Amino acid sequence: xxxxxxxxxxxxxxxxxxxxxxxxxxxxxxxxxxxxxxxxxxxxxxxxxxxxxxxxxxxxxxxxxxxxxxxxxxxxxxxxxxxxxxxxxxxxxxxxxxxxxxxxxxxxxxxxxxxxxxxxxxxxxxxxxxxxx
Numbered sequence: 001x002x003x004x005x006x007x008x009x010x011x012x013x014x015x016x017x018x019x020x021x022x023x024x025x026x027x028x029x030x031x032x033x034x035x036x037x038x039x040x041x042x043x044x045x046x047x048x049x050x051x052x053x054x055x056x057x058x059x060x061x062x063x064x065x066x067x068x069x070x071x072x073x074x075x076x077x078x079x080x081x082x083x084x085x086x087x088x089x090x091x092x093x094x095x096x097x098x099x100x101x102x103x104x105x106x107x108x109x110x111x112x113x114x115x116x117x118x119x120x121x122x123x124x125x126x127x128x129x130x131x132x133x
Contacts, residue, residue: 028080
């Protein structure tokens with residue numbers, strides 16, 4: 001793991017990192033509020049973050065998602081990155097999401113139930129999210 005200075009996050013200036021987080025949050029909240037399928041693929045989400053040109057596999061991108069979910073959860077709005085899923089395959093979040101959920105005290109033994117409940121929580125709070133457009 002790279003050493004982070006106070007002014008940088010994963011090789012990006014702190015202000016740029018925070019801007020990228022806000023761009024990602026806005027994209028996720030907009031998707032949640034759209035009324036359609038609330039999920040978005042990792043690769044599609046990267047296209048909504050112009051301030052940092054992430055690759056969907058970048059460690060920094062996944063760290064950004066972790067920070068977003070950690071902060072949103074602390075605010076009582078759930079793990080927002082629950083909406084970010086694999087484009088192919090199971091259509092669910094990747095292993096890092098499940099590891100984070102466990103670390104934050106969630107019971108993930110029944111993954112389908114947990115996933116559905118967390119999506120519902122996020123959708124409920126997206127209606128009045130402070131970064132909603």
